Amino acid sequence: MSYDAVVLVSFGGPEQPADVLPFLANVTRGRGVPPERLAEVAEHYQHFGGVSPINQQCRDLLAAIRADLTAHGIDLPVYWGNRNWHPMLADTVAEMRDDGVRSALAFVTSAYGGYSSCRQYREDIANARAAVGPDAPRIDKLRQFWDHPGFVEPHADAVRAALATLDPARRAGTRLVFTAHSIPTSMAATAGPDGGRYEAQLAETARLVAAAAAPELPYDLVWQSRSGPPQVPWLEPDVNDHLERLAADGVTAVVVSPIGFVSDHLEVVWDLDTEAAETAKRLGLGFARAGTPGTDPRFVAMVRELVVERLDAAGSVNPPDTAARRRLGTLPVWDACPADCCLPAGRR
Structure with missing residues (x-):
């Protein structure tokens, strides 16, 4: 061919x-x-x-x-x-x-x-x-x-750059928060021997980016941009709910990295730069959003x-x-x- x-x-x-x-x-x-x-x-x-x-x-x-x-x-x-x-x-x-x-x-x-x-x-x-x-x-x-160096390395560099904008005094209490578009849990349980490919691949990307950018910091993979009927279960936690829990646990700053995306389109600039940033401000969390490969x-x-x-x-x-x-x-x-x-x- x-x-x-x-x-x-x-x-x-x-x-x-x-x-x-x-x-x-x-x-x-x-x-x-x-x-x-x-x-x-x-x-x-x-x-x-x-x-x-x-x-x-x-x-x-x-x-x-x-x-x-x-x-x-x-x-x-x-x-x-x-x-x-x-x-x-x-x-x-x-x-x-x-x-x-x-x-x-x-x-x-x-x-x-x-x-x-x-x-x-x-x-x-x-x-x-x-x-x-x-x-x-x-x-x-x-x-x-999801695991190609040309995708992982730009995300890792963006996390490093975002970390550099935070108050160094908050570094010990900083957490990395990786996000991707939520999907219905029934869709996440894909057919095939490998099970939930979407979640598994995202988890691997999060691990690779965290290891390259800031291996000393803890990290989480959470979800954003839910859009379905409220009675249908979707992947959780939502990023805003997660920020609430982190603040309650004593985290002082977050770097939010949208590894589910290749560019800064609307679900990044609204869901993260607008809504999640406002949540972090209300909670007193330092907040920096890492860029995407573009x-x-x-x-x-x-x-x-x-x-x-x-x-x-x-x-x-x-x-x-x-x-x-x-x-x-x-x-x-x-x-x-x-x-x-x-x-x-x-x-x-």
Whole structure:
């Protein structure tokens, strides 16, 4: 199998106030999210002028990937399509078809396994190809990258930088708090012999980042951005509840690191920079939020490495680049997911 393009696949976000509710309707379709919760989330977007940072962050990442591939002699066009807002993935796949692309590699802006973070992207790719028709290019998703140095090292450096902003007198009472998007507990209990891949991979990333950034400090993995019906159990504790408990236990400062994310999009700047920061201030906790990889050169180079891994495997690199599969963790990793991988409970 040879490949003649790369496509960046992301979540998408509104770019003007009129986009907000249609975008949220796309995101939550079929999930039974109460209207009052949608209205609440819509207000978060309106707080920032109805514009999510994520699309500009994708444009910046797209430009960086293109430049990096070109600089390393990899002559592949790079496209961009979203799950939930323009440019919609089906439109991008149609553009790729019209440009003569036959087989492409997809880099998804989610590092982890699980339904929402991996399988749903694969289903969206399949749906986009079906919408385009029999001439749609084949699209193979690149592997998950939760333990790749190009993902872990920028997060670790960001934790170090955040720690440096805190009052040194609070250092002995400082705790690292790693966050990721909460999901229903039924979704977290994924199918397959490895059990809850999402939680396990996040736990490994937290361990790797903590060990690299501040091995002397205790750390926790907690959750943010819950959006489902209140009667449905989701992963806990929520970051704000956790800060309450830490303050009660005598912790004096926290560094909050959103390892579940690759860029500072709205769920980072609202849930952490706004809500969690306000909680910490009320509790008298020192608070610093670590950054995300964004367009860090190591993260951009990681995308190229993942592409080259697959080009090497397909015999498409001439001469062969022989990129090693760089990893820092020990959990299983794979290129192609099994057909029943990460199915939520209701679909197993």
